[in-house]
Amino acid sequence: MLAKLNTPPYLKKGDKIAITCPAKKLPHDINSAITLLESWGLEVVLGETVYASHYQFAGDDNLRTRDLQRFLDDAEIKAIVAARGGYGTIRIIDQLDFSSFSRRPKWLIGFSDITALHSHIHNLDIPTIHGQMPLNVPDATKPSLESLRKALFGESLEYLLEPNTYNALGETSAPLIGGNLSLLVMMMGSVSEMDFKGKILFIEDVGEYLYAVDRMMWNLKRSGKLEGLAGLIVGGFTSMKDNDEPFGQNVEEIILNVTKDYHYPICFGFPAGHLSDNHAIIFGKNVYLNITADRVQIVF
Known part of the structure; x- marks a missing residue:
């Protein structure tokens, strides 16, 4: 409960x-x-x-x-x-x-x-x-x-997004958690670690190497954090870097590979993170997430 x-x-x-x-x-x-x-x-x-x-x-x-x-x-x-x-x-x-x-x-x-x-x-x-x-x-x-103002003043907050070819379709409703992927991994094992089970997870990051994103996602998988999620929202992964020898997968492919055993909805390209178009989201609040072939709807 x-x-x-x-x-x-x-x-x-x-x-x-x-x-x-x-x-x-x-x-x-x-x-x-x-x-x-x-x-x-x-x-x-x-x-x-x-x-x-x-x-x-x-x-x-x-x-x-x-x-x-x-x-x-x-x-x-x-x-x-x-x-x-x-x-x-x-x-x-x-x-x-x-x-x-x-x-x-x-x-x-x-x-x-x-x-x-x-x-x-x-x-x-x-x-x-x-x-x-x-x-x-x-x-x-x-x-x-304006989205930040709405969140602070308790006004209705809803996002409608264009479909993304990487999205995993589905519908769910659960509390939202998350933040910067590197920091979430850094919090693990401490008193500040979030409870992931039954939640919709939001992740974003900036300036990381692709192999490092892969490593952090595998860390979340191996520690059981991804298995019990209700859904996943992927924000901006900006200024990603690669080695001279290419990693071979982009961020979307990395995330889909690590989560392929699960069957919850996954939204890619949500406008939040290290972006000028960084829209406000409310952690802890229950969120309705509906991903169809035509659109993505997120309602707080």
Whole structure:
């Protein structure tokens, strides 16, 4: 039996929303993102880490921990947006206290390295939002930003996609989990590991070698994570690399080969991940997935 979700209140105009950097430092200001959030009627609170620098990180581990903890605990903050990903969240996650956050849940937004937080918070039965981050706002498509607004304000979220020749047809309804493939594999064996059984899994990645994607998918298969899924949604696998001696399969072929023994629906090419058209999806929430020869429908 699935646990009851402890869903954060959806945002309303006048709410305070915090921006913090739990991982890599920002290369430039995020004024366009602040302006966007304010245009939605939100009051933006900036963390100390937004303009902090410690080598490649947005401040040292202690500062990044303290900054995120402040917003986890502050009852006036209704949502926390990670300014960017990169690397570094795993270095601080075990120092964070989620007790206040569990009592008064709030929306956590981000992708890429922020998968570490998505995965950890999944075990608290609190949904989170995989979507555009402030660093990416200047290059983001309007539909992707609008999808984030809808997710935050609790408006209807539905996606209709063109068919993909690689898709595995079928219909299912189950809670959505996932994130960046590399981070999901990295979380395995830790207290932050997600429960995959009976879920629809979303995966995306960037800048990986094809053989590494194959290796990570086989890791998920051998650890039993793929067998019990209700469905699979494949997002952007961007800037993939190959060796001088070709691997011999593209990402779609790699995934289909590893999942060929299973019979759940698989959607390829969902517009989420390291893309300008990175649409918001809600982890933890139940999703209806219907893949036919004519179209793909995903309803939250």
